[in-house]
Amino acid sequence: xxxxxxxxxxxxxxxxxxxxxxxxxxxxxxxxxxxxxxxxxxxxxxxxxxxxxxxxxxxxxxxxxxxxxxxxxxxxxxxxxxxxxxxxxxxxxxxxxxxxxxxxxxxxxxxxxxxxxxxxxxxxxxxxxxxxxxxxxxxxxxxxxxxxxxxxxxxxxxxxxxxxxxxxxxxxxxxxxxxxxxxxxxxxxxxxxxxxxxxxxxxxxxxxxxxxxxxxxxxxxxxxxxxxxxxxxxxxxxxxxxxxxxxxxxxxxxxxxxxxxxxxxxxxxxxxxxxxxxxxxxxxxxxxxxxxxxxxxxxxxxxxxxxxxxxxxxxxxxxxxxxxxxxxxxxxxxxxxxxxxxxxxxxxxxxxxxxxxxxxxxxxxxxxxxxxxxxxxxxxxxxxxxxxxxxxxxxxxxxxxxxxxxxxxxxxxxxxx
Amino acid sequence: xxxxxxxxxxxxxxxxxxxxxxxxxxxxxxxxxxxxxxxxxxxxxxxxxxxxxxxxxxxxxxxxxxxxxxxxxxxxxxxxxxxxxxxxxxxxxxxxxxxxxxxxxxxxxxxxxxxxxxxxxxxxxxxxxxxxxxxxxxxxxxxxxxxxxxxxxxxxxxxxxxxxxxxxxxxxxxxxxxxxxxxxxxxxxxxxxxxxxxxxxxxxxxxxxxxxxxxxxxxxxxxxxxxxxxxxxxxxxxxxxxxxxxxxxxxxxxxxxxxxxxxxxxxxxxxxxxxxxxxxxxxxxxxxxxxxxxxxxxxxxxxxxxxxxxxxxxxxxxxxxxxxxxxxxxxxxxxxxxxxxxxxxxxxxxxxxxxxxxxxxxxxxxxxxxxxxxxxxxxxxxxxxxxxxxxxxxxxxxxxxxxxxxxxxx
Numbered sequence: 001x002x003x004x005x006x007x008x009x010x011x012x013x014x015x016x017x018x019x020x021x022x023x024x025x026x027x028x029x030x031x032x033x034x035x036x037x038x039x040x041x042x043x044x045x046x047x048x049x050x051x052x053x054x055x056x057x058x059x060x061x062x063x064x065x066x067x068x069x070x071x072x073x074x075x076x077x078x079x080x081x082x083x084x085x086x087x088x089x090x091x092x093x094x095x096x097x098x099x100x101x102x103x104x105x106x107x108x109x110x111x112x113x114x115x116x117x118x119x120x121x122x123x124x125x126x127x128x129x130x131x132x133x134x135x136x137x138x139x140x141x142x143x144x145x146x147x148x149x150x151x152x153x154x155x156x157x158x159x160x161x162x163x164x165x166x167x168x169x170x171x172x173x174x175x176x177x178x179x180x181x182x183x184x185x186x187x188x189x190x191x192x193x194x195x196x197x198x199x200x201x202x203x204x205x206x207x208x209x210x211x212x213x214x215x216x217x218x219x220x221x222x223x224x225x226x227x228x229x230x231x232x233x234x235x236x237x238x239x240x241x242x243x244x245x246x247x248x249x250x251x252x253x254x255x256x257x258x259x260x261x262x263x264x265x266x267x268x269x270x271x272x273x274x275x276x277x278x279x280x281x282x283x284x285x286x287x288x289x290x291x292x293x294x295x296x297x298x299x300x301x302x303x304x305x306x307x308x309x310x311x312x313x314x315x316x317x318x319x320x321x322x323x324x325x326x327x328x329x330x331x332x333x334x335x336x337x338x339x340x341x342x343x344x345x346x347x348x349x350x351x352x353x354x355x356x357x358x359x360x361x362x363x364x365x366x367x368x369x370x371x372x373x374x375x376x377x378x379x380x381x382x383x384x385x386x387x388x389x390x391x392x393x394x395x396x397x398x399x400x401x402x403x404x405x406x407x408x409x410x411x412x413x414x415x416x417x
Numbered sequence: 418x419x420x421x422x423x424x425x426x427x428x429x430x431x432x433x434x435x436x437x438x439x440x441x442x443x444x445x446x447x448x449x450x451x452x453x454x455x456x457x458x459x460x461x462x463x464x465x466x467x468x469x470x471x472x473x474x475x476x477x478x479x480x481x482x483x484x485x486x487x488x489x490x491x492x493x494x495x496x497x498x499x500x501x502x503x504x505x506x507x508x509x510x511x512x513x514x515x516x517x518x519x520x521x522x523x524x525x526x527x528x529x530x531x532x533x534x535x536x537x538x539x540x541x542x543x544x545x546x547x548x549x550x551x552x553x554x555x556x557x558x559x560x561x562x563x564x565x566x567x568x569x570x571x572x573x574x575x576x577x578x579x580x581x582x583x584x585x586x587x588x589x590x591x592x593x594x595x596x597x598x599x600x601x602x603x604x605x606x607x608x609x610x611x612x613x614x615x616x617x618x619x620x621x622x623x624x625x626x627x628x629x630x631x632x633x634x635x636x637x638x639x640x641x642x643x644x645x646x647x648x649x650x651x652x653x654x655x656x657x658x659x660x661x662x663x664x665x666x667x668x669x670x671x672x673x674x675x676x677x678x679x680x681x682x683x684x685x686x687x688x689x690x691x692x693x694x695x696x697x698x699x700x701x702x703x704x705x706x707x708x709x710x711x712x713x714x715x716x717x718x719x720x721x722x723x724x725x726x727x728x729x730x731x732x733x734x735x736x737x738x739x740x741x742x743x744x745x746x747x748x749x750x751x752x753x754x755x756x757x758x759x760x761x762x763x764x765x766x767x768x769x770x771x772x773x774x775x776x777x778x779x780x781x782x783x784x785x786x787x788x789x790x791x792x793x794x795x796x797x798x799x800x801x802x803x804x805x806x807x808x809x810x811x812x813x814x815x816x817x818x819x820x821x822x823x824x825x826x827x
Contacts (some may be wrong), residue, residue: 018690019633019664023537026700029488029707053484061482075476080462082454083678086430119521122711135424151707158708191420226420257419271485272715283419293427300430301560302528302709303521308679309716310483 030150030390038388046386047404049395052202052367053271054236054334057401062334064269066327070316073323079312084305086296088117088277092311095318096277099241100231100262102249111285114292116299117306120276121232121263122151127278128228128259129159130298131291138191138226145169145181145195147392149202149230152195166194169204174360174372176206182219190224198231198260199244200366203394207237207365213247217254227256232263237366239335241267241328257281264314266367267331273310338367341400348409356416369395377415385411431556435795444793446814450806451795453609453774454678455643455741458808465676465737467730471720481719486712488703490519490684494718497725498684501648502638502655502667509659513692518685518702519713523639523670524557526685527602530635530666531565532705533698538633539598544568547599549591551575553799555609558602558637573601576611581767581779583613585622592626598633605638605667606651607773610801614644614772620654624661634658634665642674644773646742648735664690671721673774674738680717745774748807755816761823776802784822792818 028036034050056062087093097108097115107113118124133140142161144152145168153163166188167180188194196216201207208216220227229248235241251258257280264275278295282288299305317323346361361369373381373393381387387408389395400408429437435451457463475481489495495517500510509515520526531548539546544566550558552572562570573595574587592601603623608614615623627634636658641651655667671682687702689695706712724730753768768776780788780800788794794815796802807815 018694019538020689020694020698022541023694023697023701025697026704029703032488061484063482067483071476075472078464081464081468081677081679082462083452083672086433119710119714122707123709126709136420137423138420151711154704155708158705265485270483272483272712274710274712274714280421282421287419287421287424290424290426291421293429294424296430297427297560298564300524301557301564302525303681304524304557305679305681307521307681307714307717309714 034388034390037382041386041388043386045404045407047388047399047408049387049389049399052266052396052398054266054269054367054398055401057337057403059399059401059403062269064327064330066317066323066330067269067313069326070313070320070323073316073320074312081308084117084308084311086299086305087292088306089308089311089315091319092315093117093277095315096262097279099318100234100245100248100260100277100279101252102242102245105249105252107252107281112282112288113279114282114288114295115277115279116292116295117311118261118276118278119303119306120265120274121230121261122155123274124261124263124276124278125152125155125230126159127295127298128261129156129161131280131295132193132226132228132259133160134298135294136193136226138193139189141189142193142195142228143185143188145197145201147203148195148197152230161193168201169206169370171372174206174370175363176208176212178208178212182215185216185219185223185225188223188225192225193228194220194225195228195230196247198229198234198248200233200237200368202232202366203368203390203392204370205364205366205368206370208247210246213250217251217256221254221256227251227258229258229260231260233266233366234262235267235328235331236335239332239339241331252281257283264310268314268317268327270310270313273313274307275310275314338397341397341405342369344402344405345400345409348406349413352409352413354413354417367396367398369397371395371412373412373416380415381411385414387411432797435797439795442793446811447793447795448806448811448815449795450802450815451797453673453803454805455673455676455774456805456808458744458810460806460808460811463676463741465734467724467733467737468676468720470733471723471730474723475719483715486519486715486718488706488712489517489699490713491715491718491722493726494722495519495684497722498669498671499686501641501725502652502669502686503659503688504649504652504656507656507659509688514689514695516687516689516695516699518687518699518706519718520668520683520685521681521710521713522672522683523637523668524561524683525681525713526668526670526683527558527561527637528565528709529685529702529705530668531562531567532709533702534600534633534635535566536705537701538600547571547596549573549595549599549601551602551604551608553610554602554604555637575608576613576777578779581764581777582770583615583619585615585619589622589626592623592630592632595630595632597631600633600635601627602635602637603654605636605641605655607640607644607775609639609773610775610797610799611777612771612773612775613777615654617653617657620657624658628661628663634663636665636667638667639670640673640773641669642735642738643742646739646746648738659688664688664694671717675721675724675734677717677720680720681714682717682721745804748804748812749776751809751812752807752816755812756819759816759820761820763823774803774805776804778802778819780819780822784826787822787826788818792821794818
């Protein structure tokens with residue numbers, strides 16, 4: 001009787017269609033797709049210039065010594081694994097804010113910031129987007145630079161915001177379209193949100209110069225825009241953490257109460273540990289408390305509270321003097337290696353007899369370089385030279401080493417001559 | 418004029434406020450029976466011995482680094498975690514129709530499942546599909562589903578306050594009368610906050626109605642192993658539903674059974690009809706993950722994966738889990754015995770009938786207030802206590818205090 005009943009159930013169920021029959025196959029991730037193709041390639045000279053994770057000069061992932069030392073220190077303390085508060089590890093959020101804003105920041109002294117620990121940069125942007133969606137009284141539009149990190153758009157969209165753009169990259173110079181940016185920003189409706197890359201713009205590597213930042217800050221103030229800074233590369237861009245945070249600090253000094261996303265994925269090599277922060281600079285400490293309470297309400301139904309491991313490592317490094325010094329050295333080292341590869345690539349292209357101007361390779365900063373290669377050229381360089389990059393001609397300089405920079409110069413020259 | 422001047426102060430999350438109040442209390446005999454984390458008999462957090470062992474292995478393995486995990490998480494974590502829920506020999510796994518998404522704890526797994534369902538279940542972005550959560554339930558269930566966009570999150574009858582047990586008639590009644598295709602969040606074992614689970618026979622009845630009325634099965638499994646001490650026993654309901662052929666989700670947490678609370682280790686197990694459906698589902702899950710946290714944290718998942726995939730460590734883990742479950746069972750037995758010997762009015766069978774970390778004592782809000790204010794014993798307003806907060810050293814004080822509360826306060 002029992003057997004009949006359950007077979008009957010299965011039979012009935014078999015007649016019904018699946019709940020998910022209408023679910024389409026999601027489009028493949030463009031960046032991951034590059035890595036997949038790279039993996040399949042058997043060419044011994046192949047190069048993966050797709051994904052944005054730092055590699056050493058042997059092409060290997062780099063675990064910073066300060067990280068290993070911090071881990072050993074933490075292990076010796078035999079800490080428990082109790083839940084963190086919703087807003088994260090206190091020592092971490094404090095150090096995180098100090099790193100971005102500077103030790104002497106008036107904002108920190110008056111406690112008018114709230115900084116919560118987030119799931120790296122993505123998690124920070126998402127929490128920020130959700131917060132704006134719920135509490136920002138202005139227009140629902142977020143203005144991104146053209147182009148911007150691919151994931152910015154879906155993050156803000158999923159949070160219920162709308163996306164618009166301002167001119168940023170000038171393909172004719174492979175540099176900053178300063179005039180175009182100012183023109184567009186001057187037309188943005190008041191109280192809209194404008195997203196700015198604090199340093200090492202992703203994907204172009206093109207950053208405004210300080211004088212240009214000043215003018216941008218000025219026009220943004222005139223338009224009364226809410227500034228959302230995305231800082232994923234502090235220290236990693238120029239090698240100097242204060243220099244890379246200059247724009248963020250300048251805007252605050254000028255009276256912009258910004259919101260800020262920080263990531264420790266690249267500058268501490270803590271990619272998979274998911275370490276980040278989200279800061280709201282408020283009018284005063286009382287407002288910061290109210291904002292904090294609402295951020296917690298947003299965070300709780302997503303993941304309750306953040307992961308400990310990475311935050312503990314980051315906080316240990318930032319607050320232990322000799323680990324902090326070691327970190328500053330290592331981050332300087334990573335930035336330097338990238339800068340050196342840029343110089344060698346530009347020199348290599350010249351040596352190969354390229355008639356093009358490759359100055360932008362040196363002028364651009366951070367992990368990525370917008371080569372200026374057109375889609376057909378990208379296709380050729382992948383097919384004929386096994387040099388893998390994204391369709392927009394973006395290369396991750398981290399994937400370039402002294403061992404392969406020569407080959408890269410040859411390949412780029414070959415498809416552009 | 419600040420853009421945030423209108424932002425209202427939100428009420429604090431109750432369970433964390435309780436712990437905060439406890440921490441600030443100077444009373445020497447204070448007891449925290451609030452937040453759901455395991456404590457030893459010394460009242461201390463317990464990092465599982467097997468976890469300490471595995472962490473050492475990880476720290477000394479030079480091949481390991483901190484690179485990004487894939488979007489869906491560490492593959493060996495996902496597959497071994499799903500196996501824990503469904504069983505090694507699960508036909509569904511053998512048929513290649515089981516997949517998983519590594520998430521940030523049980524909360525993260527519920528969140529991913531909810532986001533997916535809102536987008537793709539019962540039509541296109543159908544935010545009106547009713548989502549049923551038990552009355553009562555873990556308070557965050559409501560927010561997870563409503564924040565994912567569901568407009569209609571409702572209670573299903575579950576706890577019978579008078580008889581202090583499962584209101585099966587009410588539960589089945591709601592299953593029969595709800596709109597077809599409603600989503601039901603079921604507690605796999607050790608129901609939070611009541612500690613009251615359906616029996617196997619009752620689960621069979623529940624499953625029959627759900628199948629017939631085309632209701633969606635979403636299990637929340639936060640205490641596997643922790644409830645009875647047996648992984649298999651605690652997964653019985655989940656496995657039974659899988660065997661009936663449901664397409665379903667199971668949100669798993671490894672916070673309690675691995676004591677990895679702050680590493681945020683969770684897994685959303687997806688049981689699909691066939692491999693093709695599974696593939697498409699996972700591809701869409703990736704998109705949702707990408708805009709929420711991009712990829713999950715590696716440390717906790719590594720610890721669990723190494724443990725589950727290494728026979729001696731797996732055995733040691735099961736032993737550690739049993740240690741925790743056994744201590745809870747002991748405290749239940751002792752609390753009941755003491756209340757009975759004190760002659761505390763009422764019946765106290767439910768203390769040992771209930772299972773898992775929590776017990777719904779039956780104390781009313783006034784009695785709870787008495788416990789907190791007069792006796793410095795911190796428990797939730799619902800009367801829920803965390804059995805793990807009891808130790809051989811404080812159990813007499815707690816029993817006497819409950820006795821006082823029940824006799825003095827109506």
